[in-house]
Amino acid sequence: MNKHYETIVVGAGVIGSSIAYHLAKRGCSVLLLERESIAGKASSAAAGMLGAQSELKDGNDSLYSLAKASRAMFPALAEELKAYSGIDIGLQQKGIYKMATNEEEREELIAYGEVQRDRGEEARWMEPAELQREEPAVSSQLSGALFLPNDGQVSAPDLSKAFAMSAVELGAELLEYTDVQSLIKEGNQVTGVRTNREDISADHVVVACGAWSEDLLGKQNSGMAMYPVKGECFSVKTKRRLIQGTFFSKGCYIVPKSGGRLVIGATEKPGTFDETVTLGGLFPLIKAATQLVPELVFAEWETAWTGLRPQTEASIPYLGPHENHAGLFIATGHYRNGILLSPITGKVIADLIEGKHVPQEWITTGNLSHRGVNL
Amino acid sequence: MNKHYETIVVGAGVIGSSIAYHLAKRGCSVLLLERESIAGKASSAAAGMLGAQSELKDGNDSLYSLAKASRAMFPALAEELKAYSGIDIGLQQKGIYKMATNEEEREELIAYGEVQRDRGEEARWMEPAELQREEPAVSSQLSGALFLPNDGQVSAPDLSKAFAMSAVELGAELLEYTDVQSLIKEGNQVTGVRTNREDISADHVVVACGAWSEDLLGKQNSGMAMYPVKGECFSVKTKRRLIQGTFFSKGCYIVPKSGGRLVIGATEKPGTFDETVTLGGLFPLIKAATQLVPELVFAEWETAWTGLRPQTEASIPYLGPHENHAGLFIATGHYRNGILLSPITGKVIADLIEGKHVPQEWITTGNLSHRGVNL
Amino acid sequence: MNKHYETIVVGAGVIGSSIAYHLAKRGCSVLLLERESIAGKASSAAAGMLGAQSELKDGNDSLYSLAKASRAMFPALAEELKAYSGIDIGLQQKGIYKMATNEEEREELIAYGEVQRDRGEEARWMEPAELQREEPAVSSQLSGALFLPNDGQVSAPDLSKAFAMSAVELGAELLEYTDVQSLIKEGNQVTGVRTNREDISADHVVVACGAWSEDLLGKQNSGMAMYPVKGECFSVKTKRRLIQGTFFSKGCYIVPKSGGRLVIGATEKPGTFDETVTLGGLFPLIKAATQLVPELVFAEWETAWTGLRPQTEASIPYLGPHENHAGLFIATGHYRNGILLSPITGKVIADLIEGKHVPQEWITTGNLSHRGVNL
Amino acid sequence: MNKHYETIVVGAGVIGSSIAYHLAKRGCSVLLLERESIAGKASSAAAGMLGAQSELKDGNDSLYSLAKASRAMFPALAEELKAYSGIDIGLQQKGIYKMATNEEEREELIAYGEVQRDRGEEARWMEPAELQREEPAVSSQLSGALFLPNDGQVSAPDLSKAFAMSAVELGAELLEYTDVQSLIKEGNQVTGVRTNREDISADHVVVACGAWSEDLLGKQNSGMAMYPVKGECFSVKTKRRLIQGTFFSKGCYIVPKSGGRLVIGATEKPGTFDETVTLGGLFPLIKAATQLVPELVFAEWETAWTGLRPQTEASIPYLGPHENHAGLFIATGHYRNGILLSPITGKVIADLIEGKHVPQEWITTGNLSHRGVNL
Known part of the structure; x- marks a missing residue:
């Protein structure tokens, strides 16, 4: 294990790429790992609606406030991503x-x-x-x-690519065609990942693999239900x-x-x-x-x-640290709202990793330890 | 005008390619001219049904006998084209x-x-x-x-390509991306074509341009109605x-x-x-x-x-010599039956050019001179 | 002949589309005709360089001033086209x-x-x-x-589409898959076009068919050499x-x-x-x-x-009215500089049609009548 | 676990599909599982050379005899696969x-x-x-x-599809977009697979995942080196x-x-x-x-x-039963010769599963138990 990063983000869809972008912008050392190529799956398939009000009518107040906070980030984000990556996200x-x-x-x-x-x-x-x-x-x-x-709406493929490429411009490393096969742990602490190429260590590992997140976590009894x-x-x-x-x-x-x-x-x-x-x-x-x-x-x-x-079975994304495992963060389960929620998700995970305050109602991983056996 | 061919075929769809194939097989010098690339339009779009009975139910007896004669040619043709071109026509x-x-x-x-x-x-x-x-x-x-x-049915794109490539194997010349802009005439005799590259002379010119045949002929008052x-x-x-x-x-x-x-x-x-x-x-x-x-x-x-x-307005293909113009042959207007009729069309035009007997009922260009002004 | 337009533009590449855009913006009735679909050929193939200085080093002063004037139009144009069509031209x-x-x-x-x-x-x-x-x-x-x-540079396909779609937003009509087969004339006056659909009349006809311009004009002895x-x-x-x-x-x-x-x-x-x-x-x-x-x-x-x-043989675009034929304008021959020259070409042709002043040195169709026989 | 098959083949590339074909032809109940879609990876990328002599010059006699035996199977196979699937493998x-x-x-x-x-x-x-x-x-x-x-050579994508579709015609079941995440074992016996959909049981499991075989096996210390x-x-x-x-x-x-x-x-x-x-x-x-x-x-x-x-590190395919694990068979590591070796591989694995004689020199999995820890 010859490389070390502050944070490894697994999955270069719109969620993982936003997380990598926010971390890189703050000067953290980030490695973004992707099994195939960036924005290859749901992130590029999305229609790109920013439907904070139109999609989330069921009175889930915390998700709703998350969505509104995220929607509000787009105008400034569009400028930033254009500047870093040259990509117009089509807001x-x-x-x-x-x-x-x-x-x-x-x-x-x-x-x-x-x-x-x-x-x-x-x-x-x-x-x-x-x-x-x-x-x-x-x-x-x-x-x-x-x-x-x-x-409103954006171009989903362009947003996803703009996050990933801006992250790279800001110093993040990107490895595509790299399959993360398991997490590496020391006791209760996640210390890195095992890929089909090599083992890589990190202080923090973020799982942002969309519909494939359980492949990595579920096998190890994460407590998630997706x-x-x-x-x-x-x-x-x-x-x-x-x-x-x-x-x-x-x-x-x-x-x-x-x-x-x-x-x-x-x-x-x-x-x-x-x-x-x-x-x-x-x-x-x-x-x-x-x-x-x-x-x-x-x-x-x-x-x-x-x-x-x-x-997710609870119909809310998994967002936050995994209770039982120091160093492990989850950001998945965004269902139809991944594009809309990507900016705030990137910010929240970056804040958590940096130890900053995040509204408690947005953290949804608190009950994982009750459901899963030891990871 | 430095080149001369016995026959120039204009249009490398399934009809023109079949004509070129039949002529080349008989040892004639043939030039096959195509505005874009072979089988680029309707010939590759066709579903390839050989519906002699299923399509032609309206009691048009001469068209029906043409269709049946053509359908009967496919089994032997499939073997031949495979041998010359390596292409399986999917019969x-x-x-x-x-x-x-x-x-x-x-x-x-x-x-x-x-x-x-x-x-x-x-x-x-x-x-x-x-x-x-x-x-x-x-x-x-x-x-x-x-x-x-x-x-029955064949693969229409494969049939079209197989005709064209077999023609080339047998000595026909093929010029793609060559637009025939007008016919060259000496009095009543068509003596060649003017292309966007050069003038080329021939004893016989066959127009097989499908839906675009009138672009070449109609401008010159061919008497056709398509x-x-x-x-x-x-x-x-x-x-x-x-x-x-x-x-x-x-x-x-x-x-x-x-x-x-x-x-x-x-x-x-x-x-x-x-x-x-x-x-x-x-x-x-x-x-x-x-x-x-x-x-x-x-x-x-x-x-x-x-x-x-x-x-065509008469709902039968134009097939045969143009009455008023020595050296000019027409083979178009096959509507939904171009794939089915391509073998017999190639044979009939080749027979006509060689001066062989063709059943009179199959020649449908007899009335063009009545309708068109001088070409 | 049941339709009439002030101007018919033949060819919906970047040049024709820019002309239609400029005319539509000024409130003229415009019909934009295209044989296939908009920006289907060279306009979408271009790399989009705006090389006023890098391309035009041969001391052709009038072409050079044209290029510089055109390059200067891009920043404002990018804003306008974005507003009308929603397309970012990638300047x-x-x-x-x-x-x-x-x-x-x-x-x-x-x-x-x-x-x-x-x-x-x-x-x-x-x-x-x-x-x-x-x-x-x-x-x-x-x-x-x-x-x-x-x-600098733009996205050539986006620029071409943005011109055409902005023209449509501003009231221009667009007919794709419409082949203009010949010009209609009354004596010396071009009064419309004959298409594969119908005859259409206009006060002005602009030929902007790129490499295919001579197909329409050359057959009629335009004096052009392309x-x-x-x-x-x-x-x-x-x-x-x-x-x-x-x-x-x-x-x-x-x-x-x-x-x-x-x-x-x-x-x-x-x-x-x-x-x-x-x-x-x-x-x-x-x-x-x-x-x-x-x-x-x-x-x-x-x-x-x-x-x-x-x-063109003279290595400068044909730009301006055809001397012998009232109502006929030419805008083609832009070689490698069509993207760069498209804004100024649209403006110049629109100015000429409106009878406004255009620098004489930019008009290059003055010698066509010397070379061509009667159109 | 509600389904049971005699054999589950994991991987619907040319190797897995050939195995499924041979088993289905013999009347065995077979399930062919594929993570994405059939022939989606190396099997369709191959050029299709049947280079028994041209590729295998290094004097590896057993591999050479395997290759020659496989090459000899193609003429009859081409007929069979055409009959079952309608696909011409382009031999x-x-x-x-x-x-x-x-x-x-x-x-x-x-x-x-x-x-x-x-x-x-x-x-x-x-x-x-x-x-x-x-x-x-x-x-x-x-x-x-x-x-x-x-x-000689074949069309690699057509061969692969023809194997899979012929298997289906002969009664094999095919599940695409199904990821096998782990093997299910009872003591030393492999009894089925765990997929991202469900658990499925079988008497025999064949791993034919090409370059991804170790993802499934290697994690469990298979002794393989690929x-x-x-x-x-x-x-x-x-x-x-x-x-x-x-x-x-x-x-x-x-x-x-x-x-x-x-x-x-x-x-x-x-x-x-x-x-x-x-x-x-x-x-x-x-x-x-x-x-x-x-x-x-x-x-x-x-x-x-x-x-x-x-x-593989030894430069010979893994072919045969896994020594330590009853019910588990391996068929991978074919490097550049997967197309050539697919017929004989299908036959050998089917023979082994049926308990028929196979030349000992062709079985290459004998040393896995020496290298791997318990699976």
């Missing part, structure tokens, strides 16, 4: 529309808008006529929409921008990207690591999308893909 | 099923089967139970199928062969290829040269295909594409 | 280094730097040691470099930015793009429309590039492509 | 030329030809003039070649077949495929799992290939890729 702050396709959804969304406003958030109900004035491409059959002006949720997406191209905001209905979402691209997603298939796009997955998405925006029937097919989102 | 002689999705189609197809048998062709009606025994993946909702055991018919297709992959024969319904066709691929087509959009695949094109194809073979919902999406089929 | 203003690989080139470049400074331009000679401080990845074997800080110059390029990826500026040597250029991509070009093969990348084309580029930046041997291969640059 | 029996690029290699190869003939093998020395008559595209600068008429050897390849296209046989020199090999494709390989980089193609890898291959066949400078670039070959 668009044009809001998300939660579309009501029938009366029931209409009632639900109007009520949800009130809840949001009670919380001090912006949320504006739009009747069909107003909706069509703002977004003329939207179907005239809708029953209105709840507009969340502060939600499963992958496969999502299929596709993209089309148009010659002019059909929509400005992001559209979100029960059947699909439509996210407008640069150059007339639209990303449309996503299915939800829990419990499989299968990465194929199926006809049965595409069909309902195409149907829902063309019902929402009828002009999409003329849009040009581009391509389709999948991502495997890391979900 | 599958497992029949085509014309599927009845309702009672009306059932009646129609049963009647059509009788017509076929009266003509001396094989055509067998299959009740749903028998159909499912033969092809277990087929939907149990069908009202039966007419099985045409002598129809239009493109855009077709969108897609392919999926499965790990085992779902179906053996080719399935053909009113909404789609499903053609099983080597290695578990299935080609599914095709839309019909007349009058456009647009080569994009649209969502509105894919949607009804996916719907029809998954209704025909329900297990297709699990099939893996591969890719989608388009082809522009050259259709 | 990088980090200079171009003209590398001296031996003593002879060193002398040449030092002398050229003096010429530049005499003209009032910035141009700084860098000795090898200084060069390595600025750009540590450069080979230690070089004999220095002339640094031109005001040259030829394509094929260029092969490839790209690689690195995990950190190897270089900041653009490197330019006699054997190749290396242009650093966003996300660690590097575009390396380009061969020069005049007189062919062939669009294939050959082994013989790649080999000397790889050799020259790895000699310039040795660390490139570790860079990851991405892909290779070609573009066909439109060159 | 070409046109020999391999070992090229002498200088006098020293000439002497070596002439001597090696004698050794081969002494062993009763065909091997013919060709002087430059004869070589050029047989293969006119070969460089005139060569010093002759040793022609091995009984070596490392990956990265190989970079590329392909080009020509419009006519340049060469008939396979060319093999010290700097590269050139393998002619169907349709004018040529596969050119391969670099040798031991000890890395990196799957990127580098400029430094391509450069010497292009150089060596164009020196061997000068006309290749005109060939069209297609694409480049890598494969990770599984090499």
